[in-house]
Amino acid sequence: MDIQITADRTGRVVLFSARLRSEEPRSEPQPLFDPSVPRDDADFLPMCAWCDRFLVDGEWVEVEEAAERLELFRRSVLPTLDHGICPRCGGTLLSA
Numbered sequence: 001m002d003i004q005i006t007a008d009r010t011g012r013v014v015l016f017s018a019r020l021r022s023e024e025p026r027s028e029p030q031p032l033f034d035p036s037v038p039r040d041d042a043d044f045l046p047m048c049a050w051c052d053r054f055l056v057d058g059e060w061v062e063v064e065e066a067a068e069r070l071e072l073f074r075r076s077v078l079p080t081l082d083h084g085i086c087p088r089c090g091g092t093l094l095s096a
C-alpha cells in the first residue's frame with residue numbers, strides 16, 4: 001500500500017491518500033466468530049469484548065489457544081459467545 005500524507009498551502013489541512021498495490025488472499029474466517037456456525041445455547045464461552053481473549057479454565061487466553069484447549073475446530077456445534085470484559089481490560093478502563 002502506498003500512503004501519502006501532505007499538507008495544503010496553509011498547513012491547516014492535511015491530505016491523506018492511499019493506494020493498494022497488491023492484496024494477499026484472506027485466510028478463512030475464524031469459525032468461532034462466524035455467525036452461520038451452529039451454536040450450543042447451553043454452552044457459553046466468555047469473551048472479552050475489548051481484547052477478544054477467552055476465559056478457558058479460569059484463564060484469559062488468545063483465540064488460538066482457546067480453540068486448541070477447547071478443541072473448537074473438531075466440533076460441529078460451537079459454544080455461544082458470552083461477551084463481557086476481562087479483569088485486565090476492566091482495570092485499564094477504570095484507571096482511565
Ligand SMILES: [Zn+2]
Binds near residue numbers: 050052053086088
Ligand atoms: Zn480484555
